Amino acid sequence: xxxxxxxxxxxxxxxxxxxxxxxxxxxxxxxxxxxxxxxxxxxxxxxxxxxxxxxxxxxxxxxxxxxxxxxxxxxxxxxxxxxxxxxxxxxxxxxxxxxxxxxxxxxxxxxxxxxxxxxxxxxxxxxxxxxxxxxxxxxxxxxxxxxxxxxxxxxxxxxxxxxxxxxxxxxxxxxxxxxxxxxxxxxxxxxxxxxxxxxxxxxxxxxxxxxxxxxxxxxxxxxxxxxxxxxxxxxxxxxxxxxxxxxxxxxxxxxxxxxxxxxxxxxxxxxxxxxxxxxxxxxxxxxxxxxxxxxxxxxxxxxxxxxxxxxxxxxx
Numbered sequence: 001x002x003x004x005x006x007x008x009x010x011x012x013x014x015x016x017x018x019x020x021x022x023x024x025x026x027x028x029x030x031x032x033x034x035x036x037x038x039x040x041x042x043x044x045x046x047x048x049x050x051x052x053x054x055x056x057x058x059x060x061x062x063x064x065x066x067x068x069x070x071x072x073x074x075x076x077x078x079x080x081x082x083x084x085x086x087x088x089x090x091x092x093x094x095x096x097x098x099x100x101x102x103x104x105x106x107x108x109x110x111x112x113x114x115x116x117x118x119x120x121x122x123x124x125x126x127x128x129x130x131x132x133x134x135x136x137x138x139x140x141x142x143x144x145x146x147x148x149x150x151x152x153x154x155x156x157x158x159x160x161x162x163x164x165x166x167x168x169x170x171x172x173x174x175x176x177x178x179x180x181x182x183x184x185x186x187x188x189x190x191x192x193x194x195x196x197x198x199x200x201x202x203x204x205x206x207x208x209x210x211x212x213x214x215x216x217x218x219x220x221x222x223x224x225x226x227x228x229x230x231x232x233x234x235x236x237x238x239x240x241x242x243x244x245x246x247x248x249x250x251x252x253x254x255x256x257x258x259x260x261x262x263x264x265x266x267x268x269x270x271x272x273x274x275x276x277x278x279x280x281x282x283x284x285x286x287x288x289x290x291x292x293x294x295x296x297x298x299x300x301x302x303x304x305x306x307x308x309x310x311x312x313x314x315x316x
Contacts, residue, residue, distance in 0.1 A: 024210035026202065030096065030261075036170050039151050045316070046147075048162065053120060055127030061119065061165065065094040067316050068091045072097075072172065072263040073293025077273025085124035087241070088271040091121035095314070096261050098170045100217035101223065105271045106242045107220060107256045111149050114164035119160070121161055129160035174261060174311035182308070190308045197305030200298050205290055214259040215309060221257050223270070226291035229253075229284070239271060271312055 047053065064079040064087075065072050069296035072093035072179035079087045089105050090104050097103065103115035119125040120134055128134055138144040138156050150154045151164075179198075190198075201207065210216040220242055223229060242251040268274065282303060286294045290306045 025181045025183060026207040026283070027183065027212045027215055028177070029183045030099070030175050030177070032171055032175050034098075034171055034173060036137065036167055037097075039166050039175075040105070040167035041171055042168075043147055043151060044164035044166065045143075047165050047267070051139075053126060053134055054082050054129070056279065058082060059126050061094075062126070063117075064091045064119075067094075067172070067314075069196055071262050071313075073266045075267065075298050077268050079125070081122070081125040082127035083129075089271050090268065092258060093262050093266050094169055094226075095172045095174050096214055096217075096259055097172070099173075099212075100256070102256055105255045106245050108245045112169050113159075113162045116162040116165040122258035125219055126288040134161055162304055172314050174313060176307050177261075177311035179305075179308040180311060191302055191304070193296055194305045194308045197301035197303070198308075201302050201305055204286075204292055204294060204298075204302075206285075206302070209257045209289070210217060210260050215261055217259045220251075220254050222254050223291075224253060227288045231289045241271070261309050261311070264303065265310060277308070 007308075027076065029204050051057050051060045053060065053064075061083055064074050064081075066074055072095035073091055077090060079091045081087060086124060092105070098112055101107075103109040103112060104118075109115040110120065119132060119133060128137075135156050138148070138161070148160060152160045154160070178189045179194070180194075201210075209219065209221050212218045223241065238253075240252050242254040242256075243249070245251070262279050263269070263281070267278065267281075268276050269278070270284070275281040275284055279299070282299055286292055286299065
């Protein structure tokens with residue numbers, strides 16, 4: 001690595017020491033710049049907020065993933081779709097979702113573009129009969145026809161619709177959090193309590209599942225590792241998680257590990273929204289995932305650390 005600085009060799013040497021030390025940490029900062037196509041982003045943004053892409057004209061992507069005041073969620077246990085239909089799982093934040101290795105709680109979509117299809121055609125979400133119906137709706141709008149034609153040689157297609165939405169979602173990053181600044185070498189970016197919370201987060205074993213750029217979102221894990229936890233939905237059904245995708249017995253009660261980047265801002269928690277507060281969620285993790293005795297003051301320090309993960313909201 002070559003570092004250019006006007007402050008001389010000593011500053012360069014200290015920079016390299018700091019950079020090398022933080023490179024060994026289990027958490028990495030979110031990149032400050034995203035590689036996206038601006039024209040596709042603009043189109044995807046328009047599609048993201050457009051309610052006409054639902055069967056009754058009442059629901060958009062933003063209905064369940066509010067970017068204005070709810071940190072990319074709707075802050076509900078489960079979301080409400082067309083005709084007041086209720087979903088079966090909690091809507092995770094769309095912010096930083098491009099950093100996830102799979103999409104949905106059960107990981108059934110490999111990419112953001114694949115994920116974008118399902119809400120549009122899910123009968124309890126946006127309720128379209130097919131992606132061809134989405135094409136027909138947009139093709140009746142001359143502005144959309146023109147905008148797609150300027151970007152895509154083949155105009156409005158299912159693939160181009162979902163690609164544009166995904167391109168917009170790639171920009172929804174919460175960059176430059178206090179903790180990311182700390183990782184980049186600013187020792188004063190987080191408080192002493194947050195530093196202690198981070199050390200506890202590591203020493204208690206939380207980083208076994210919550211690490212990487214998104215502090216999660218990069219693996220599957222059983223919900224209830226050390227102690228069975230059979231949470232039931234409103235119909236008293238147990239959610240078998242990834243098993244519903246793979247039919248593999250080992251995948252029963254297995255879910256994608258959620259990101260903790262915005263955990264303090266996005267209650268309720270877990271795939272069913274069963275934990276109302278961040279304290280409830282951490283207590284559940286301590287009991288069922290770690291099997292540890294954790295003093296309240298340690299738990300609260302960990303939560304204080306989690307608050308340092310919240311970065312700047314994207315400009316929409």
